[in-house]
Structures are given as C-alpha cells and as structure tokens.
Amino acid sequence: MRYDCDLHCHTVRSDGYDTPEELIINAKEAGLKVVAITDHDIQPPLYVETDGEKLDIRLYAKKYGLELVLGYEFSCDTYVDDVHILGYKMDFESPLLQEEVERAKRSKSDAYRELCEILTSKGMPIDYENEILRYTDEEGNVRYRDPDEVQRKHIFEVMAKKGYAPTWQEAKILVRDDPELNVRRKKISPFDAIDLIKACGGTAVLAHPFLIDEVITYPDGRNLTRKEYIDRLVKHGLDGIEACYTYSKTSYKGSLSDDEIERIVKEEYKGRVKFFTGGSDYHADHKKGVENPRYLGERGISLREFEEIRDYLVGE
Template identity: 45%
Template sequence: MKLKTNYPVDLHCHTTGSDGADTPKELIDSAAELGMKVIAITDHDVLPPSKIEVAEQMVDPVVYAKNKGVKLLPGIEFSCETEIEDVHVVVLGCDYTDPKILEINQKIVDSKIDAYQKLVELLSEKGYPMTWEEVLNYNNISRKPEDVQKKLIFNLMAEKRYVDTWSDAKLLIRNDPQLSIKREKPGAIEIIKLAHETGGIAILAHPYLIDPVVKTQGETMSRDDFIKTLVNAGLDGIEAAYTYDKTTYKGELTKDEIIKKVALDYQDKVKIISGGSDYHADYKKTDKNIRSIGECGITWEYFQQNERLAKL
C-alpha cells in the first residue's frame, strides 16, 4: 500500500479516551487506510484502552490493529510539572496494570477534577458561561469526571464562539492569572523513573512548547538547562518532528527549523529522536489548523533500527 501521509510511524496520537474526536477504533481504521506502519495511542493522563468495541464485541486493540496491518503502541502522555506549562512526557511500553502506574493515575485524576471544576466556575464568572455538565458531555460523549481533559474546556469555548480556536482559549486562560489554576502534576523526573520501573520508555513531547525561560521550585533556568536535568535523569527520547505550526507555539523558528535543531542538539544526548502529529481528529469540529495522522513522526527504517523502539 502506498503511504498517503508524511511519515509511516506516528508516536503521538489522541482519541476520545482524552480530548481527541476519534474513538480508538476510528484512529486505527484511519491509520490503516493511510498505510501507516506504527501508531501510538497517547491520551492525556489516562490509561490506554485494554479493550475496544468492534461490531458489538470487545476486542484487544493491539490485535485489532495488527489484523489491519498496523502496529499499535499503547501509551500515556503525562502532563508534568505544576509550575511549568507544556511539559509533557510520552510513556510507551509500560505494564499499565502495575500498581505504581495505577497509583499515580489516581492522584492525577483527583487533581484534575478539582482544578477543572474551579476553572469552569471562574470562566462563567468572567463572562464565558458554561456548565460542568456541558464539559462532561462535550461532543455528545458522556464522560465521567475523571475522564475530563482541559482541552475539552478550550474546545467548548471555541464552539460557543468566545474565541476563534481552542488554542486561542488556551492562551487566554494561560495569560490571565485569575484563570490560570495550577493543578498538582507529577514531576517529569518522577515519570521518567516510573516508566523505567514499569518496563517502558519516556519521551519528552514538543520541547519547544516549553517557555524559553522557566521557573520552578524557586529556581529560574533556561529551557535547555531544564531539559538537561531530564536527560541526566535518564530521559530516553525527545520529540523532534512535531506540528508546531498548528499549536500555540509563538517562537520565531519555523517548524522545519525546530525539527532540525532538536535532532541536531539531542542526537548524542538521548537514545530516541522521536516524532508525532499530536493528532486529535480536530477536523470533526473545525477546519483550522487540522493535524493529520503521520503528518509528523519518524521513518519505518528508524523505528526498526532503533534498539529501544524496536523492542516495543
């Protein structure tokens, strides 16, 4: 089958398990139609699905994908660092039934519910009325409170025409101190350690979405120095090929310039130069800044030849 997208391996995709619009089955089906070799389900701060519904039966998503000619990697994109925005670590290949994973997952769930309910209340008070029930049922999907993602709130703001796009909503909230509610997040180093203890690998997602200068635990440091602390803690990989042109990135470099710079800067510092689209099936809600599966990623040859990726 001829590949219909840029890269045959996409290690950063989302589904309705968090804030994506495709079900896991729809994601797999679309990837197969595009001729993808490998995709990863990396929903935000939630366990990957162990079963998906296919023709009214519950089946193993990895087996379903394999039968479609696609290798599926279950993963999690962990939101890390309470004081620093956009520090996300993609974890792949873990034992997701391990008690350590389940324990940290529950802590994350508890922190999200409290913070996101408060945010909805504050938005309504500031002239952007919405209800918690609207968030729970966004896109006609009934969710439990523990399954709510912050991007659902951004999406709802755009749908209500309070802003033009979800990224505008993200920036509005981020830049307003009254709305920027900090939920308790695990440290990135803690997640790297957790990944290794449970048999997996840890990849820093979209490094250039992190501010050039960060403040944490009373210290101020450059983005590069912060990432260096993660590398020293055993970070396995870093995402180079990423859809910066379709996110909240406001720096001066182009997407292609960032891809080349990250690969060059970290090729000798980490074992994996990763890539992914951060696919959310946004096309179902908007025609602006649509990301497609495999728009960014890595080559099949690199996946096969990289020792750590090949073992997944």
C-alpha cells in the same frame, strides 16, 4: 508529506475525537505502517470488542496491516505548561501506574471545576454541571461525562462555542496567558514520571520540547532556560526526545519552522539521548471543524527509523 510512522496520537479516551478503532482504521487509510495511541494521563486500551469477544488491540491493528504502539502521555510539572513525558513499552496494568492515573483524575476534576467558576466570575459564564459534564454530541444527543473524564479542551470548546474566543486553540492561549485563569492542577514532576515509567519497565520520551517556554519562571522566583530544564531531564535518565513535531499547528510561541526545530533538537541531543521519535499529536480535530487540523502522519519518522528504535517502544 506523510511519514510511515506516527508515534503521538490521541483518542476519545483523553482529548481526541477518534475511538481507538477509528484511529487504527484512519491510520490504515492514511497509508501509515505504524501508529501509536498516547492518550493523556490514562493507560492505553489493551483490548477491543469485536464480534462479541475481547481481542488484543495490537492484533486488531495487525488485521489492518498496522503495527500499533501503546503509550501514556504524562502531563508534568504543576508550574510549567506543556511538559509532557511519553511512556512507551510500559506495564500498563501496573498498580503503580494505576495509582498515578487515579491521582491525576482527582487533580483534573478539582482544577477544571475551579476554572469554570473563575471564568464565570470574569464575565465568561460556563456552567460546569450543565455545559461540561452534561453536553450535546455531534448527532444532537444529550450525554453525560464523569468528572474524571473532563479535559481542559472540553472547556476551551465551550468557550469558543459561546464566543469568548474565535477557536478552542485561541481559548487555550487566552487561559494560558491570564494568571487568574491559568488554574494549576497538581501534576506529577517530570523526574517522578521518568522514574515511574522505568519502574514499569518502559522508556521515557520528552514530547514537543519547544512547547516548553524559552525561559521558565517559578513562583519562588527561580528562572531556568528551556535548555537547562531539558538538560536536567536528560541527566535524570530521559531515554528519547520527540524531534519531529507539528509546532506550526500548536500554541508554540517561537518563529522557527518545524524542520528547523527538528534539526536543532537532533544536533543538541545526539549522543545524549538514546533515540529520537516523531509524531503529529493527532486529535481528529477536523471533526470539530478546526480550519487547520493536524492529520495522521503529518509528522513522524520513517519505517527504517522505527525499526532501528523498535525495541525501545514495543513490548513483547
């Protein structure tokens, strides 16, 4: 089954493998009506180069019969994995947002260099300079990343390539579950992310709620259940929750099916948030040979559902 609207997708601007233009073309070929670009900790592209001129990327998508939704996925909470807040309908050129982008870049660069050093000390050598910043693309060309462009996924891919884990997904789990390896970069709090989204005129949506651990333990000994954690976000002004999501192809630790989670989320939060969204969290992983990649429109919402919540997601 493919949904008409996929509201959670990534490009090469964060940890995906499609360019924004490729994502739009691939979404059209997949039969989608609406697709969103929601890269991690960076503003979405507002323009594309076509015929030597800059064109509004939403108009570019419209040429392919698609409505493009622009978003920003905030990685939140230094001490809790996979707390992500999606900001839609924001002023993506706001100085407030640019300040957060720069802060997130610095925190990532420092933490990812440290992770490579710790992996090396534990018998899994990874050279940050020559294997992460300097890399070989799919066509055999040597390229260089700016430290600000490094994503944890780049490190996981090298771990898999060198045989430290069977796949990058299993490398992620290996790092996540080892306290020595799980280097904590300083992340924005989810409450501050919600405030920032609203200060920039946007709406805040909690992505993949069931990727948050069922019981959260903070370094100071505090414990919170997932439900208590999400309740706090709702009380703080969370606008929506991503209900329809590809848990079966992620590091989700539970045993519930994607459909069961969608039903539970909608039952629990109906009337408590303004709307529900859905998305595949597409990264074009098939380009890296992932055996069971997420594909566009695998999860999402119908066109009718999108039209009902369109004003929450799309700016003028």
